[in-house]
Amino acid sequence: MSVRTLRYNTIEQHFTKGVTASTDRDALAFLEAAQIYNTNQQRAIVNLVRSLKRVGLWSKMKAIYPFVGGTATSHKWNLKDPRDVNAAYRLSFTGGFTHNSEGIIGNGTNAVADSFINLSSITSGYSCNISVYMRTAGAGPSHGCANALATLVVFYPIRSGKANSALFKYSPFMIPDVNTTGKGLFAQNREDGTTEMIYYNGSLLKSQALAATGKPTFTMRVMGFAGQAPFTPEYNAATMSSMTVGDGLTSTEQQTLYNIIDLYQKRLGRAV
């Protein structure tokens, strides 16, 4: 019996019969790393992985943070690559985060996580999709990074009462015409360097011709923003229940992603 098989058998001992019968190797690797032994949480992760694979979204994702388990030690893992190294985009939490069954909660003062994701190296062209599932609203950015103005990536689920986005460019920001609650699944999206989009709960909130001007090598921060001068750090006091980073998605794929993420959150009893 190989070491790899032994590893999986170890976590399988904690599964109920129903889940074990349909285990997915990627799901198992994550559950073992995050030490998720709660049956409902195990099922939610297995179903999340299988659903993403079934519709072809799994291969488009570079990082998936399911924020399950309720502690920093269970929340730090990237579902796509659950190794405890920076190269696997495992999160590093700094500052006053609170972790619970709803996800990660910033403090708006100094809590921010480094994903070690270099968008310049993981994206092809300007194809990119970054989604965040916000359980509560907060005034600060959900994520962001920049080396210089031209490479800015930042998203505010709420800013002056409206969503606010920059993806691979600086001014002008994209501000949707319709206000949101700041809660639910938001996604910044580009399929190319010409048009930027914001999706909210699977539906297009705004699409605008805004030329991309550069990609940051500064690594992506979660629940806040950080970048090289002249930027200063920003933080968010909201609750985030999941995050994904991957290739740009079509409108159909965005709706599908929402359906899958929403079902995942419902299975964990934390959908909004």
Added chain:
Amino acid sequence: MKLTQIPIAELATYVGVLTPEQAQSLQGQTFQTDSYFNPIQDINDVWVLSAEEIAYCSNPAFLWVKELEMTKYEPKPAPPLFGGEA
């Protein structure tokens, strides 16, 4: 005022005051498993630590943070870089 003297509802508005040397000693250190200290400077360039880091600290080497003097947090004003509209 110490952390335990602050009403829970107001905890998020308070920070612990650090000396520069204390702030330096916390860099790269964990206050609990997989959670790192992140001292920052307030509007007066005083080093401070969030109430959450102090409250959640279980690292025996840094339990002294629970004795820090607490003060209302006043952040540095952010430059208006993010104000442009499409």
